[in-house]
Structure formats: C-alpha cells, structure tokens
Amino acid sequence: MDDFGSKLMRVTQSENVFEVEEILTNILSRLPVKSLLVCKSVCKYWQGLICSPSFIHLHLIQSQENPSYVFCPSYVFWDNNAHWVIKTDGETTQSFPVYDGFYFRDMICSFNGLICCTTPRKSGSCIIRRSPRRGMDIIIYNPATRKVLSLPPTPKTHYAPKLGVSFGPTIDGYEIFQFFLIREEQLYECMVYSSITGSWEFIGTVAHAPFNSFNHVCIDGIVYWFSRSRIDGRLVGHILTVDREEKFSIIRIPEEETLYPLLVNLEGCLCLVAENGLDQNRFDIWALQNSKESVWVKKWSDYMPSFKIEQLQYIVVRKNEILFGSWKQYLFYNMGTRTWREFNWEYGRENGFSFPLAYTESLLSCKY
Amino acid sequence: MAFTKKVTLKSSDGELFIIDRAVALQSRTIQYVLEDTNPVDAIIPVPAVDARTLSKVLEYCKKHLIDLNTDFEDYSKWDKDFVDAEVWMLYDLIMAADYLHIPPLIDLICDKIASMFKGQTPDKIREIFNIDNDFSKEEEEDFKKKSGWAFK
Numbered sequence: 126m127d128d129f130g131s132k133l134m135r136v137t138q139s140e141n142v143f144e145v146e147e148i149l150t151n152i153l154s155r156l157p158v159k160s161l162l163v164c165k166s167v168c169k170y171w172q173g174l175i176c177s178p179s180f181i182h183l184h185l186i187q188s189q190e191n192p193s194y195v196f197c198p199s200y201v202f203w204d205n206n207a208h209w210v211i212k213t214d215g216e217t218t219q220s221f222p223v224y225d226g227f228y229f230r231d232m233i234c235s236f237n238g239l240i241c242c243t244t245p246r247k248s249g250s251c252i253i254r255r256s257p258r259r260g261m262d263i264i265i266y267n268p269a270t271r272k273v274l275s276l277p278p279t280p281k282t283h284y285a286p287k288l289g290v291s292f293g294p295t296i297d298g299y300e301i302f303q304f305f306l307i308r309e310e311q312l313y314e315c316m317v318y319s320s321i322t323g324s325w326e327f328i329g330t331v332a333h334a335p336f337n338s339f340n341h342v343c344i345d346g347i348v349y350w351f352s353r354s355r356i357d358g359r360l361v362g363h364i365l366t367v368d369r370e371e372k373f374s375i376i377r378i379p380e381e382e383t384l385y386p387l388l389v390n391l392e393g394c395l396c397l398v399a400e401n402g403l404d405q406n407r408f409d410i411w412a413l414q415n416s417k418e419s420v421w422v423k424k425w426s427d428y429m430p431s432f433k434i435e436q437l438q439y440i441v442v443r444k445n446e447i448l449f450g451s452w453k454q455y456l457f458y459n460m461g462t463r464t465w466r467e468f469n470w471e472y473g474r475e476n477g478f479s480f481p482l483a484y485t486e487s488l489l490s491c492k493y
Numbered sequence: 494m495a496f497t498k499k500v501t502l503k504s505s506d507g508e509l510f511i512i513d514r515a516v517a518l519q520s521r522t523i524q525y526v527l528e529d530t531n532p533v534d535a536i537i538p539v540p541a542v543d544a545r546t547l548s549k550v551l552e553y554c555k556k557h558l559i560d561l562n563t564d565f566e567d568y569s570k571w572d573k574d575f576v577d578a579e580v581w582m583l584y585d586l587i588m589a590a591d592y593l594h595i596p597p598l599i600d601l602i603c604d605k606i607a608s609m610f611k612g613q614t615p616d617k618i619r620e621i622f623n624i625d626n627d628f629s630k631e632e633e634e635d636f637k638k639k640s641g642w643a644f645k
Contacts, residue, residue: 142584142587142588143622143624145588145591147591148587148588148591148599148603151599151603152603152606152607152610153607153610155603155604155607156607156610156611157611159643160610160611160612160643162640162643163610163613163614163615163618163643163644164610164615164618165636165640166615166628166633166636167615167618167619167624167626168619168624168625168626168627168628169627169628270640271640271642
C-alpha cells in the first residue's frame with residue numbers, strides 16, 4: 126500500500142482555491158475581456174496573473190475558438206455622435222464605442238484582437254465621407270479594452286497608400302506595410318512600421334503594389350496581397366507576397382486574366398476564391414501548394430445562389446463558414462454541409478457599413 | 494491480464510468507497526496508480542479529499558460513465574444541477590478534481606465559477622469568494638478612471 130500511497134501524497138492543501146495558479150488561470154481564461162478588466166482590480170495576485178504575457182496569450186488562444194465578425198459604420202453618425210464598431214456572430218450583436226474623436230474610414234485588418242483602421246487626418250475642417258485624400262492616419266484599436274494607438278504620421282500623398290499587416294501566431298509584435306506610388310517611375314516605395322520599435326522605416330522600392338488594402342491575408346507572418354499589373358499591354362492578376370525577412374516576390378495565379386479573386390486563409394493555407402471560368406454562377410477555391418513554383422490546386426467548387434462572383438465585395442472565413450458579401454446581400458456558406466443561409470443581421474440591409482472582418486477579442490495591448 | 498473489477502478508495506477522513514474500476518478510471522491519478530502498481534484488493538488512499546467531497550466526485554464519475562442511453566442534453570441538465578452548489582463545495586470539488594485529475598469535471602466547475610464572476614463588481618467578487626482587497630484607495634480610483642466603463 127505504501128508504494129502507490131506515496132504517489133498520492135502530493136497533497137495541495139491550500140486555504141484558497143484561487144491561490145492555485147493553474148486553477149485560477151483555468152477559470153479566468155474562460156472570461157470575456159470586459160469581465161477580466163473587473164477581475165484585474167479584485168486583488169494584486171489576480172492583477173499580476175491577468176496582465177502576464179502567458180495569460181494574455183492563453184486567453185487569446187481560447188478566444189480564437191469563438192471568432193465573430195466586426196463591422197464599422199462607413200459614414201459618421203452626426204446626429205448622436207456615436208461612433209462604434211459592431212461585433213456579431215450571426216446570432217448576437219454587441220457594439221463597442223470607439224475612442225472619442227476617432228472616426229474610422231476603413232478597417233484594414235483584424236489580428237489577435239486588434240483592428241488596424243485608417244482615419245482621415247484632422248485638418249481643421251470637418252470630415253467628409255470619402256473626402257479628397259488629405260492624408261490619413263493609421264490607428265490600432267482594441268475594441269474590447271477600448272484602447273487606441275495612433276501610429277506616427279507618414280507622408281501625405283495624392284494617391285491613397287496601400288496597406289497590409291504582418292503578424293505571427295506568437296504575440297511578439299506586428300508590422301504594417303505601406304506602399305506609396307512614385308508616379309514618374311511607376312514604382313512603389315514601401316514603408317514598414319514595427320510595433321517593437323514604434324516607428325516607420327523605408328525599406329526600398331517595389332515594382333508591384335497591392336491592388337487595394339482589403340484583399341490581403343497574413344499567414345504565419347507572411348503577407349499576401351492581390352495585385353494587378355500591365356504586362357505587354359495586358360492586364361494580369363497575381364499575388365504580391367512579403368516574407369518575414371521583408372523580401373518581396375510574385376506568385377502567379379491559376380488564371381492570370383482573373384481580375385477579381387478574393388484571398389482567404391483556409392486552415393493556414395492561402396486560397397483564392399474566384400469565378401469558375403465556364404459557369405458564372407459557380408465559384409472555385411484554389412489552394413496554394415507551392416509558392417516558389419506558383420502551384421495551385423483546385424480545392425473546392427460549388428454553385429452560388431443569388432449573385433455572381435464579380436458582384437462580391439468581400440469574403441470572410443470563420444472556422445468552416447464563409448461569409449460572402451456584396452453591397453446587397455450577406456450569405457453564409459457552410460463548407461461542412463455545402464449549404465447557404467442568409468445573414469439576417471439587423472443592420473445588414475443598411476448600406477452604411479464597412480466590410481466585415483473576422484474578429485476574436487483579446488487583452489493585447491495595441492503596442493504588443 | 495485479469496483486472497479486479499472493484500476498487501476501494503479511502504478518503505482523508507478514513508471512509509472507504511468500494512466502486513467499479515471503470516468509475517475510478519475516470520480519475521487519471523487513480524488510473525496512473527492502478528496501471529503502475531496493479532494492486533489486487535488493495536485500498537487506495539486519497540489523502541487530499543474528504544469523504545463528503547469524494548462521494549460527490551464519485552457521483553459525477555458514475556453519471557459520466559459512457560452510457561448510450563443518455564444523450565448530451567441529459568448530461569448538460571444534470572451537470573448544471575450538479576454544480577448548483579455552495580461556494581465552499583465548489584472549492585472542495587475543484588481541488589479534488591484537480592488532485593484526482595478529472596479534466597471534464599475541472600472544466601465544468603471552472604465554467605461555473607467563471608460564470609459567477611461575470612457582470613459582478615470587484616467588491617461583490619471579493620465578498621462571494623472571500624478574497625482580501627490589497628489595493629490602496631488610490632489604486633482603486635485609478636482602476637475606475639482607466640476602465641470604469643467595464644464595472645457597469
């Protein structure tokens with residue numbers, strides 16, 4: 126009896142359950158950010174635990190199990206001055222007030238609980254919807270903690286710069302890429318903001334730039350944008366990519382004349398959602414197998430009800446569900462059952478909302 | 494190899510519990526002891542858990558033995574009632590579940606306690622769970638200034 130009895134002698138006789146770090150961590154990691162902000166002020170021990178990087182990372186991983194979508198109004202609500210971001214999982218909706226004085230024109234990317242947005246630079250005059258570009262500021266916003274970080278300003282340009290965010294699965298910083306057109310040379314200058322240094326740096330010129338800021342995906346720190354170029358008088362589509370060493374390259378797409386593919390991350394693999402060449406009511410999903418050789422494999426194909434792919438404005442992936450959106454309609458496609466359902470969102474029929482992004486709330490600081 | 498079908502557990506206060514081996518195997522700690530030493534007709538001491546808590550834990554283990562006649566719905570109702578207990582009982586249960594290493598029971602109680610934190614003020618949480626406030630008045634004011642909106 127002594128043999129196995131001794132194995133059981135590791136007795137943790139603690140007065141308080143919450144003094145057992147493992148148990149307290151387990152309990153707290155199940156809570157939404159709002160409750161954690163309250164729990165932080167219960168006692169110093171809890172505060173230390175909730176603010177620790179390991180807890181923040183664990184909480185983020187738990188939170189990623191329940192992703193939702195975020196939208197923001199694409200115009201200013203002058204009447205009640207309420208600027209907010211709306212989070213919804215298709216069932217319940219929650220709104221987050223935005224930091225006073227900020228108005229988001231566009232949400233560029235949602236990553237690890239943070240949202241990269243652009244806002245017109247304040248110039249003394251009022252903000253007009255889609256006003257001529259007077260320069261824009263880039264903001265990092267955590268809706269759950271209501272924290273905002275304004276990035277240092279970058280040069281004003283006539284053309285709106287194109288953006289993209291690089292972030293990894295670990296929480297050791299992020300980078301924001303910004304491309305400016307140099308008109309005379311038909312080249313793009315690229316600047317990178319690093320959250321570690323807190324500053325922008327020019328990294329050189331590139332021959333290609335993203336087609337826009339929205340159609341980009343980051344997988345394990347590698348960023349992919351859809352890009353278009355005129356080659357021998359012909360307009361072709363391709364993927365511009367930048368790796369963790371800030372090296373740019375081009376990946377050819379299956380059909381170069383496809384000018385409206387949408388990029389998504391499906392299970393950690395870069396995929397293109399594009400029109401089926403033969404049938405306009407069909408969409409295909411191509412998965413990138415080898416980026417060096419530009420090898421793609423057709424992974425999926427199905428009918429699309431209601432609209433054609435060229436009417437699509439965006440695509441957002443949440444687990445095995447894809448949200449297809451046009452200006453008129455939002456539709457969920459379930460990859461498991463190959464079924465479609467309409468997204469009956471209370472704000473869905475108003476046109477005043479931005480593209481949605483997939484979002485998971487986190488405690489991360491905007492400067493992580 | 495022939496396995497003994499019954500296992501005897503002895504609580505910290507000396508009470509004996511004779512249970513099916515399959516029930517006991519839901520505890521990874523007991524499983525480890527049984528696999529390692531394969532005691533025949535021996536009494537396994539559980540020195541960290543008293544009789545009252547151990548009987549409650551075993552009630553959970555018996556219920557959660559894979560039973561094809563019970564569907565998921567039944568479990569969730571039963572589980573909800575099971576953790577509808579006083580705070581001290583939840584404390585004892587989670588310490589026992591942690592010690593005996595029964596992951597689904599740990600999950601169940603952690604979910605329950607987490608739900609008790611939701612929508613509460615720091616004062617209320619300290620009161621329910623008997624926690625001392627070691628912040629100064631200034632520090633408390635600072636919290637309210639920084640994230641007072643979350644307290645509402």
